[in-house]
Amino acid sequence: MIAPNLTLLAAAALSASPQASNSFGLELEPYTAFGPGGVELVGERGHFDVPLDHGDPDGPTLELAFVRFPSTNPDPGPPIVFLAGGPGASGIDYCVGPAAGRTLRLLDHGDVIGLDQRGTGQSEPDFDAGPQFVVELDPGRVYTRDEIGVAYAELVGRAADHWREAGFDLAHFNTTQNAADVDALRRALGLEQIVLYGSSYGSHLGLEVLRRHPDGVARALLGKVEGPDQTYKLPSTTQRFLEQLGELVRADPGVAEQMPDLVGTVAKLLTQLEEEPALVEVERNGEALRVLVSALDLRTMIAESLGLAFSIVELPAQIAALAAGDWSSMGDYTLSNRRLEVWSPMAIAMDCASGASKRRAAQIRRERRDPANLLSDAVNGPYPDLCESCGAGDVGDDFRKGARCEVPVLFVSGTIDARTPPANVEEILEHFPAAVHVICQNAGHEPIEILSREYVDLARAFLDGEAVESVTLELPQPRFKPIEVVREEP
Incomplete structure (x- = not known):
């Protein structure tokens, strides 16, 4: 004390x-x-x-x-x-x-x-004193990363225009x-x-x-x-840590038998979702909402969890449940992903201005297309798509x-x-x-x-x-x- x-x-x-x-x-x-x-x-x-x-x-x-x-x-x-x-x-x-x-x-x-x-x-x-800039996407359909990027860019552009008019470029x-x-x-x-x-x-x-x-x-x-x-993070780094998680799971006698191949299980789930998104019902205000879970949603969830010690301990059990056909744990998460919000103009501007060198940006583009990187660059979304409309410039x-x-x-x-x-x-x-x-x-x-x-x-x-x-x-x-x-x- x-x-x-x-x-x-x-x-x-x-x-x-x-x-x-x-x-x-x-x-x-x-x-x-x-x-x-x-x-x-x-x-x-x-x-x-x-x-x-x-x-x-x-x-x-x-x-x-x-x-x-x-x-x-x-x-x-x-x-x-x-x-x-x-x-x-x-x-x-x-x-x-x-x-x-x-x-x-x-x-x-x-x-x-x-x-x-x-x-x-x-x-x-x-x-925080300004207006909220929010778009609610349809939870009953699947969106590509590019579609979400376009929607976010339009939203951020509106926020940037508002604050520019208020004197804060x-x-x-x-x-x-x-x-x-x-x-x-x-x-x-x-x-x-x-x-x-x-x-x-x-x-x-x-x-x-x-x-x-x-x-x-x-x-x-x-x-x-x-x-x-x-x-901006490298897709190959995310893949390396996904594989590391798989090794940690195999070394844990409490879960190794039930999840002998975490990376392979994730790959199968992504293929399954690419072919047919999972339908989950989520209750909101007494109403049952039909939510479609896409491969992008799963990629984003796993990418966000990797690296957080208190999150990865839950991840193998969640992935095992998904593999058994229980997608309920993805319902609320996916629904929250359909709500696009300008959470902090300051944060967006700072990250966009720092950006990436041409060499690193090219490496990210190359790696996101490599099927060996199962999660692509989900960890970066919705960057850098929204940066041009932000008007943050570039630090050089x-x-x-x-x-x-x-x-x-x-x-x-x-x-x-x-x-x-x-x-x-x-x-x-x-x-x-x-x-x-x-x-x-x-x-x-x-x-x-x-x-x-x-x-x-x-x-x-x-x-x-x-x-x-x-x-x-x-x-x-x-x-x-x-x-x-x-x-x-x-």
């Missing part, structure tokens, strides 16, 4: 540095949040101004929001800036858990700052602008250096801060790494190439994370001579590595400025849900 003197420390410990710049219109006010176990965190909430386009510092501005909680350490290191993932998650909300975590407590090492990135949470613009919502916001926050608070802490999209943003503003960063702990040219190949960076970085990967696999780090590691790579066996995209005492000790040492080494850590293997159905024999 976090030290009980947090409240007493807050008033004395938190104030803008004497070097803080009023040119950012910095405003501070008391702020209280509640962490794990209901522990009270007393700090400050602030607002500051940044250019809508950092390339035009005299142009329109955005007001961004952040929170800052004081360290429990009497001799803290540089403040730790929490970079939320998504993109689109609230740094103000999501920094609280890591700040006061039960195992790895960031407040033991430095002040913790959570920034609501442009277009998220309490920062401008408030995309989505062309200004990209990771380079976002990284400039992070450095502007550092300067607004008068901080010489900060520590970066983020995962998934937070790592993607952190890498751009390191590329563009390295002098302001003391060190960075980046997990589940999305490199500068890794926003200099962004995607990365750059040499001398800042110490601790990269963290999980071996069952299909979204941001260890290979992502290996691909960019040459640019970071002071970096180490911690690989967590059996960890997925979720941060379950914090359950490992060895990992927590290593992360603490790194955050304290100590040298650490690359290492592979062992976490428990996933325990699959028992398979209670009997597979139909061909």
